[in-house]
Amino acid sequence: MRFKLTYTILAGAVGLAGMLAGCNSDFLDVTATDRISDDAIVSDSSLFEDYVINRYMGVRLQDKEAEGTPPGFGRGFEYALWATLTDEAIYNNDDNTWVIQRGLLAPENTGIAGTLWSRSYRSIRECNYALEQMAEVEMTQSRKDLLTAELKFIRAYRYHDLVRNYGSVVLMGDKVYNLGDDLTDDALFQKSSIADGINYIVAQLDEAAAGLPASNSSSWALGRATKGAALALKSRILLYAASPLYNAGSWQTAADAAKAVMNMGYSLHPDYQSLFLTSSSSEIIFERLYVIGARHVCLEISNGPNGYGGWAGNTPLQNLVDAYEVKVDDDTAEPFDWDNTTHATAPYENRDPRFYASILYNGAEYRGRNVETFTPGGQDSKDGKDNWNASKTGYYLRKFIDDDLPINNPWDVAGIQPWIYLRYAEILLNYAEAQNEAVGPDASVYEAINAIRERADMPELPAGLSQSEMRDAIRRERQVELAFEEHRFYDVRRWMIAMETENEPAYGINITKSGNTLTYERKVALDGRKFEQKHYWLPIPRAEIQSSGNKLEQSPNY
Template structure:
């Protein structure tokens, strides 16, 4: 799409770096005064457009190879870069490891506190000045809706990482005192996001055409509301079980589904390689222009092909996939064989994980020793997998690893598949496993060519089923890290060591699979939320740090 392929950097009134491109044959933005910008409708539209490009996206979360999935039990990042400090629960306000990185103009994916408040300031300036811009009322309405959505999106990211946060709705200037800013309660923060999402939905169209495709829609705003309300009803946020909250979350997710605008894409693997497909509610479409430093295939690929084995699946993720008959591998009657572990599994496994023997780019993956091309005896042993697996999801297998152009996979923020899972979870908690819950889950399983789940589940059994369904359906999409926290099961999942498989091939060609520990991990109660940067609490004594830090 055209909207997000332009490199439009933030204007000088924000005190950031300049942009080298002319916009609409006008003087470059970095040479315009603040007043000039807010008197030109085209420049204000470009200003809003730049806020989309500034949204973080999960393929290079730290401006390089690292994905946030590797902060959860579904993945491990081979090269550390500071991620292992998060895995071990070692970060502090003064030592944030990878989270201590400052956002840059080309990539704002680093510290959630810094990056989000930076762009909340931009949104606040928009709301303060949009009324004076000469433009058509319908354009003003739509741009206002877009910025309300984008600000709510930023606040949601803050809340899921920190809990209750300062709700700042004005753009502070240098002569203003910000040292009296305090954190809103968690309930107040959630209510603000829901209100902003509702207001955005009322202002936004259902869809766009032409160059505007990709901007926030009514569906995107309602999807953000649905996700926020799902979190709000969850144990970490709600405390005691509150059926009314779960019912609100179910209603919100159903509202997105009932728009009738989105359909499950028939091919799970191609879903993540096809921008603007019918399942996507809101995404960032990558492009060669402006996204050149995005090489998913090389960053995550097997070393035998020249890959760097970056974000690699764990045994915990692999074990979460059922057998094709629908039974978990822990069921003695499932047919699972630990010495022939990759046959007859959920098709989503084959679309997500590369394993020993997997067909890939004209041969099969070889992680075995000795002499496996993709194992420790292959080229660049420092780039081999630590767990015996590689990432397949998002990967374009026809793309040359050495290509200098950017990868083309879209980063999906919201899709129908998530909304079905959100609805199933909330509905199950609100009323139990009724027909609506089964229908939502089975739609996803049917797309994956998996059998429907058995009838007669209790609420607790359905809860466990939905949690595992989210684990496999949404793998690597930045849900698992937050899901295990909001469910308050992180003390179990995140205190487990990362395990993998060691594959040995003897002289006769017989292969043996041994399951081994790869990395020890730790989780404490303080790790439910991130610490606020020390410099922030030092600058403002009224800004309360998260417990345990």
């Protein structure tokens, strides 16, 4: 039997069942009928493995979160993507995102970013519980070794989410805390250094990689961790560690970690747009899979233009649109520039093909007609039908959207695209950045970046770039290649350029049509955008601080 990460989660209290062990009151000494007991999990090897599989998912903690199936790692396919907290997009109807875009983030008001702390630590405890019970389960040692490696990967992924959002975090080790335990020990709430957190994650991933299969073969489960997934996540966290915000590692170590994944046989998918609609590709290293009956948010209606019956949802910003280069010819590309008359009068011509694969713009061919965001009269503007769903930016999301899935009445058929956590293009970008910082723009840096650009049908980078020029090129490449995939939020922070990028206005476009002439003018799509120094890390929700008896230290400056 082959499992996919689309199974029904076990009763929500399974992971917490052991916590009741410390309670001696007679009235609690009853057999629960709404959950699976600890004894049942440990005594049934199949049920125990199901418990492990379900650790790839977490509990729903917030409204409009996890429609269809419980949330996985990060935010994934929710109504508001993580991209709406960056200069990539805004969420058209807010959904607790504008508070972050406007710099109002606080321990008492964390918006959609408020679930990371509690969900991560709950998952870590659940992994610790399974690791503690492993010895009692009747199964072959080889199977135990596989599940142990898998749990260490999941636990490391949760810590990676904690460290990249909060910096210094509490390392729980293997301890499983129960309600009857003494929870007054200050050490329980003592944060580690960022370096210690990263070292712990790396050590866990090394141990996981040693016990995980090289690939998802027929004897393993689709969508579950592999050696490549563990080493790819290690590459990411070591890249972060070497970055200015963390200052807790070396660029050469990060380059070596990426190179180890590059030597594993992954390759780029031939077509950028179709990559995000397929669950089987040589580029995908770790993904979450969905099927009918266990789906995610239906992207087509949630993000589609109002003229098609869509709800706009995650609307791209002009800030991102302007990052896509203009192809001058087969050998040359140049940055888009509003001061360039040729660019400004035809802003959507000859752009990087990844623009067309990622963003719906005025004039784009889509589902039998051209998108119309112009005014007056554009079908997908505020003059169109369902105008309350018209994009505030003048753009709509194209990436991840499947034209074979309906916009209207999608509930029983849509929401089945895979969410890709780790893919080979990220590894190439990790390598190029780390190698450039370690030794400068050598041939291997060019080779990694140009492989990605060649797949996108973009010219190679010009020869002779300085280290600084290559740094800028790599950052732009990450911005457009990885758009909407939960990288930009962390990239601008780790590079410590967020005071610049996140204080730029959230721009959109006004397109005015007069006869056959279109006039383009940038506008502010969401006012009040603001980023402060303290926002480099998320605040720990106030409730978590209070639950610790105020022993848990808040993130700096909150």
